[in-house]
Each structure stands twice: as structure tokens, then as C-alpha cells.
Amino acid sequence: MNPWLENTRWIRYSLSLLAGLGGVFLFLLASASSNTDFFESNYPLLITLNGIIALGLFSIVLLLVVRMVKRYRAGVFGSRLMLRMSLSFALMGLIPGVILYVVSVQFLAKSIDSWFDVRVDGALESGLNLGQSALDSLIGDLSQKAQSISLELSKSTSSQQVLELSRLREAANVQELTLLSETGQVLGNAGGQLDTLIPSLPTQSMLRQSLLTRPFQQIEPDPEDPKNLLRMRVVVPVTPALASFEQGQRYVQILQPVPSGLSQRANAVQSVYRDYQELSLSRSGLRKIYGITLTLALLLTVFVSVAAGFWLSSRLSAPLLWLAEGTKALASGDFKTMQPVNADDELRELTDSFNIMTQQLSEAQRRLQANQAQLAQNHDFLKSLLANLSAGVLVFDHKLRLKMYNAGALRIFDRTLADKTNQTLDDVEGLAGFAMAIRASVADAEGAETSDGTWQKQLEIPRAYDSQTSKSILVRGSKLPGEKAGYVMVCDDITALISAQRTVAWGEVARRLAHEIKNPLTPIQLSAERLQMKLEPKLDEPDLGILNRSTKTIVNQVEALKRMVNDFRDYARLPPADLKTLDLNDVVEDVLALYGVHVDVQDSTDSRFLPKLSENLPPVAGDSSQLRQVIHNLLQNALDACADNPQPLVEVRTEALMSPEAEQTKPLGVKLVIGDNGAGFSPDLLAKAFEPYVTTKTKGTGLGLAIVRKIVDEHKARISLRNRTDGEGDVTGAVVEITFPVTSETAEGETDQIRAA
Numbered sequence: 001m002n003p004w005l006e007n008t009r010w011i012r013y014s015l016s017l018l019a020g021l022g023g024v025f026l027f028l029l030a031s032a033s034s035n036t037d038f039f040e041s042n043y044p045l046l047i048t049l050n051g052i053i054a055l056g057l058f059s060i061v062l063l064l065v066v067r068m069v070k071r072y073r074a075g076v077f078g079s080r081l082m083l084r085m086s087l088s089f090a091l092m093g094l095i096p097g098v099i100l101y102v103v104s105v106q107f108l109a110k111s112i113d114s115w116f117d118v119r120v121d122g123a124l125e126s127g128l129n130l131g132q133s134a135l136d137s138l139i140g141d142l143s144q145k146a147q148s149i150s151l152e153l154s155k156s157t158s159s160q161q162v163l164e165l166s167r168l169r170e171a172a173n174v175q176e177l178t179l180l181s182e183t184g185q186v187l188g189n190a191g192g193q194l195d196t197l198i199p200s201l202p203t204q205s206m207l208r209q210s211l212l213t214r215p216f217q218q219i220e221p222d223p224e225d226p227k228n229l230l231r232m233r234v235v236v237p238v239t240p241a242l243a244s245f246e247q248g249q250r251y252v253q254i255l256q257p258v259p260s261g262l263s264q265r266a267n268a269v270q271s272v273y274r275d276y277q278e279l280s281l282s283r284s285g286l287r288k289i290y291g292i293t294l295t296l297a298l299l300l301t302v303f304v305s306v307a308a309g310f311w312l313s314s315r316l317s318a319p320l321l322w323l324a325e326g327t328k329a330l331a332s333g334d335f336k337t338m339q340p341v342n343a344d345d346e347l348r349e350l351t352d353s354f355n356i357m358t359q360q361l362s363e364a365q366r367r368l369q370a371n372q373a374q375l376a377q378n379h380d381f382l383k384s385l386l387a388n389l390s391a392g393v394l395v396f397d398h399k400l401r402l403k404m405y406n407a408g409a410l411r412i413f414d415r416t417l418a419d420k421t422n423q424t425l426d427d428v429e430g431l432a433g434f435a436m437a438i439r440a441s442v443a444d445a446e447g448a449e450t451s452d453g454t455w456q457k458q459l460e461i462p463r464a465y466d467s468q469t470s471k472s473i474l475v476r477g478s479k480l481p482g483e484k485a486g487y488v489m490v491c492d493d494i495t496a497l498i499s500a501q502r503t504v505a506w507g508e509v510a511r512r513l514a515h516e517i518k519n520p521l522t523p524i525q526l527s528a529e530r531l532q533m534k535l536e537p538k539l540d541e542p543d544l545g546i547l548n549r550s551t552k553t554i555v556n557q558v559e560a561l562k563r564m565v566n567d568f569r570d571y572a573r574l575p576p577a578d579l580k581t582l583d584l585n586d587v588v589e590d591v592l593a594l595y596g597v598h599v600d601v602q603d604s605t606d607s608r609f610l611p612k613l614s615e616n617l618p619p620v621a622g623d624s625s626q627l628r629q630v631i632h633n634l635l636q637n638a639l640d641a642c643a644d645n646p647q648p649l650v651e652v653r654t655e656a657l658m659s660p661e662a663e664q665t666k667p668l669g670v671k672l673v674i675g676d677n678g679a680g681f682s683p684d685l686l687a688k689a690f691e692p693y694v695t696t697k698t699k700g701t702g703l704g705l706a707i708v709r710k711i712v713d714e715h716k717a718r719i720s721l722r723n724r725t726d727g728e729g730d731v732t733g734a735v736v737e738i739t740f741p742v743t744s745e746t747a748e749g750e751t752d753q754i755r756a757a
Helices: 009-032 036-073 079-113 118-154 158-163 165-172 204-213 260-331 345-388 407-413 432-447 495-538 543-572 584-594 624-641 683-688 704-714 751-756
Strands: 176-180 186-191 216-221 230-238 250-257 392-396 402-405 454-462 470-479 487-493 580-582 609-613 620-622 650-661 664-676 718-725 731-741
Touching: 009 036, 036 079, 036 260, 079 260, 118 165, 118 216, 118 230, 118 250, 118 260, 158 165, 158 186, 165 176, 165 186, 204 216, 204 230, 230 260, 260 345, 345 407, 392 407, 407 487, 432 454, 432 470, 470 495, 495 543, 580 584, 580 624, 584 609, 584 620, 584 624, 584 650, 584 664, 620 624, 620 731, 624 650, 624 664, 624 704, 624 731, 683 718, 704 718
Parallel strands: 609 650
Antiparallel strands: 176 186, 176 250, 216 230, 230 250, 392 402, 392 487, 454 470, 470 487, 580 620, 650 664, 664 731, 718 731
């Protein structure tokens, strides 16, 4: 559709209707001058109808012009051409029409005016003016009298004003004097006609006008006079300076008849002038009829010119505007097929080719959007996958500068990488060795002839919160396809896996040692004792002493081996924990009592121990016998670590972990802390403290902390080791922390938070 003709159907219908009605009423006005009866009865209606039609035509033409101007200012394609063509067609009809209109109006004015004697008209108007001047003089005098009376009344009180009316009327020599209230009620009256009980009262508008004009005056016909003579009415407000304000505003009205002679002559002149006007009505009526007829004819000419220019320019520019609209739609991404316009064969072929091109572009856009949607879906899937992947994913460019990472990488490295994008990892604290190993692995993979660009390596990185311990990271790298595309690396934290594998391995070793070593120990001991018993009577000194010492050594070593085998057996066959609800403070007090420490009795407290047990601990789920074994092992290890300290001190502390939620606190767990002032843990021991057969003692199997770890895991708790340091960073002791989950239902969902604390 032509954009210039959109939404114009109602305009076309309205124009057709108004044009038809305008022609009909224009003909009626032209015929009215020859039909006097019809002219006199329907002239106002014809004028009104023609005015409405002219206004409607003007509104529609104005609407068309405004729309065209808006399009022209907006720079719509084709607007200049249409504007010039429309103006050309409009001027072609407007200029001759205006010239004809001006000539016709001048001709009619001079012709019709010559039909009447203007001197009579002037004389009548002079008579009317003379009579009006005389009436104005009379009513002016009456107004002065009314103002004088108002002034006199304002000097009197409210009750005296009514009594003063008669005197003032006689003094002013007026026919009727009335005192009125603010609402127009009569308060007093003097004079008036005898046959009239109620005086002629002013309206509210007269009262309001009297306050504005001071006074109100008018000449009006006397309704009581049979000869319809005139009378004068003057209303003046009474100034309330001396009157009571509680009475409100008051008014004084004077009614005075116009002298009968003057009134009759004024009526006679006015009647003659009215008759003359009726006689001359035919002249002004014809002038108006012809003027309105010519004006409507001019408006119809202008309307037809503008409408014809608009329609013709629209028809001529329709193909160009259609192409412009289609081009705009294509530019904005709208590839819908346009409806062809009526045009010649060549233009129709052009529009068909344009529609074919639009369909092809639409199909190409649809395929492109489908591909983009698939790419976006794949991107979202990959993003979600990386975000929820437990493994860490790092993407580097060809210079090993970090380009992208996922949340798993942050969890594995325990470091923020937000400000390291487009940088190497050498500047990240604790990852310089990791970055160096990565560069070496990439160089080895690219240098190998048979390598496909992938490699795998196990690396150690220091923990962010404890540089003395490290994590085991398994890194698998691969080169991205393309030249200078970069590398992708997947990292897994295998620290727990390695620890679990070692635990399983040590359990298997312990089981086999307990089985393979324990069986020959008893025969060895029995054989040694039998040899001692058989040879002791037959040997003399010093051979007997050598026999006894050797036999004792064999027996003692066999007993030591039995104890070691029993420890391995206990580690391998640790029974499952029988979890019951208990108070951790009670278990700690029972174990401390074995060392002579009674928490409730101050005098019996061993100076080596410093118990700090928090009150009202939340209950925990545990096996009391296994927990006693754990606490006993930790206390014994702490005492052994303080052996070289002249003032050994072991601190035993329990505390509740609370998580604030809104205005309440929620228990998360219970922490047991055992610290000493010994030499602390060495860095190597911190990394392998919970592995079997790892110890710094000269005696012992190194299974104490390993058994403690297994028991803690059975209780779904968390254990950690660290060293105490002073302000200068020197080690002042060791600390073991065990965090137990609480048994309340409100804390069951917080166990994972305790493990991560």
C-alpha cells in the first residue's frame, strides 16, 4: 500500500460527503435570492449548515497539509515531490479563484449599495443617536441622584435607612425608591404605583454589576405601561461604612419613567429605523448570500485543487514510495513481502524482483538466526557446564596468558584470579612454580614429534592459607585448534584421593603384616624359651649369662613385634563407630581425669593442662569409647611434644560454632582444640601427618594420628593441624582442631559448611 494513502479512507469518504452537501447547500443559497418566503424562513439554517460544511472542509484540508508538512520535516522519501506537486495543483485552482472572488465581491458591493439612498439611512441613524444622547443624559442625572441617596443612607443605621426612604425619594423627585438586601429582598420601598404590591426587583446579575460599575443603569420598556413606554432603572450599592456589617451589603434602586414625549419619539424613530432595516434586509441578505456563495465556491476550489494535487502526486510517486518503504524495511531487518502496487509492466516486474529478493533475504536471515540461537544455546550449555564442573578449567592464549577460568579453578587454587586476566600466573602468590611447570610441559608437548599436543602432569601447589602444606593437582593440557589459538587445561585436586589411596594401602599392609608376622612370633618366642630351659643346666659361666641375655633379647623383641602387629591390626580392623548423642565436655573431663585433672576441683588440676570448656555446648553424635581414644592420643602427643620445654602447657578448649541468621543464631557445630607449647610440626610432617607409620618419635609405630583420622572420619567430622606462631613468625607450638557437626535438625543442613570452615 502507498504509505501516503494509509488510513485515509475515512478522509476520502468525508470529503466526498462534504463536497456533495456543499454543492447542494451552495445551490440553495444561490436560489434563495429569488424566493423571498424561503429566504426569510430558512436563511439562518442555510448559513449555519454552509458554515459547518466549510469548517469541515477546512479541517480536512488542514489535516492533509499538516500530515504532508510533518512528512516533509521528517525527511520521508518522496515528501518533497509530493509537496511541490500538491502546491502546484492547489495554486492552479487558488489563484484564479481568488481573483474571481475579489472582483465579484467588489462588483456586488457597489451594485447593491447603489440600489438604496444612503442619506435616509444616515438621517435615521442620526435621529437614533440624538434620542440615545437624550436618554443617556436623563439616566446620568438619575445615577447621580442614586449615588447621593446611597451616600445619605450609608450615614444612617440599619433601622433608620428604611425610615429615610420617603424623605430621600421626595428630595430627589423620583417615582420609586427601594432598599434591597444582599440577596435582593425588599427591606423598604417608597413611591411606586398604587396597583402594584411588589416593586420591580433587579436580578442578581444587576446587583453584582452594580458593585463593579457603581452604579448599574439601564433603559428598559415598562411592562406595566400599556403604551410600552420606557423607564430608567438605576441600582447603587450602599456603602456599609456606618451601617452594621452584620446586615450584609445593601442596595438602593431607583425606577423613573422616561418623559412620555421623549419616550414616544424615541420609539417612533426606532420603529421607523427598524422598518427601514427590514426594507434594506434584501440588500444585506443578497450581499451575504452572494458573499457566502462565493466564499464556499472558493473553498471548494481550494479543496479540489489540494485534494487533486495530493491524489495525483500520490499516484505518480506510489512506485517510488513503495520501493522506499521496502528498502527501509530491509534496512531495519524486516523481510516481509510487500504488497505490490498498481503500476506499468516494467514497474510490476521491478516490484516482483524486489519481493523475490526479500524472500531470499528472509530465508537467509532465518537460517542465520537459527544458527545464532544454536550457538547461544551451546554457549549457555558450556557456561553452565563449566560453572558446575568440579574440575578447574583454565584457558590460556598462545603466550600462556590467562583468558578464562571457571569456579572450579577458584576452589582448587584457593586464590582469586579476577585481576589476573590477560596476565601470566607467575605474579600470583604461590603459583610461580605451577606456571613454570606448565610452560615446561607445553614446551615438551610441542617439541615432541609424535605428540598430539596433549599432556598430563601431577604438580604440587602450596595452600593459600598455609604455605607449609600443599595440594596435589593433576593437570591435563591440550592445545586449541588453530594458529595461536592458545591452550586449555583441566585441573583436579587429587589430594584427598592420594590420601585415601594411601590409607587403603596402609590398611592392606597392616592387615597383611598382622597376618604374616604374628603367626611365626609365638613359635620363635617358645623356641627361645625352650632353648634357655634345656641349655641353662648344662652351661657354666660366662656362657650361661650370654644365653640368658640372648634369650631375654629375643623375647623382648618378639613382644615388641606383637605390640606393633596389634597396632596395625587395630588400624586395619577399626570397628565402626556406635554414634549416640553425647556431651563432648563430659568425654573431655573423663579423659582429663586419667591425668589427674579435675575440671570442677581447682586444687587437683595438673599444672601441665589448661582446660577451657565452654558451657551449654550443643550435643554431638559420637562413640564415647572411640572419642576417649582420640582425646587420649592427642593429649599424649601434646605432652610428648612438650618434653623439652621446662614449663610444658597443653590447652584443651571446646567451643560452639554459631551462624547468625537474621536476628537469631543457629548452631553449626562443636570444635575441640588441643594445643601445646612444643616444637610444632615440621613442614614435611604437616603434609603426611595422618599417614600410617609417619612419626618423629624414637619409639612408636606412627599409627596414632592415622587412627585418630579414621575415627574422626567415622564421626563425619573434620580434623586439621597447624603451628602456632608469634608476632615474628616463629613457631611456638602446635594446634589440633576437630570440628563435630551438631545433632539438632536445624544444623543438619550446615554440616557441609562446617567441613568447609
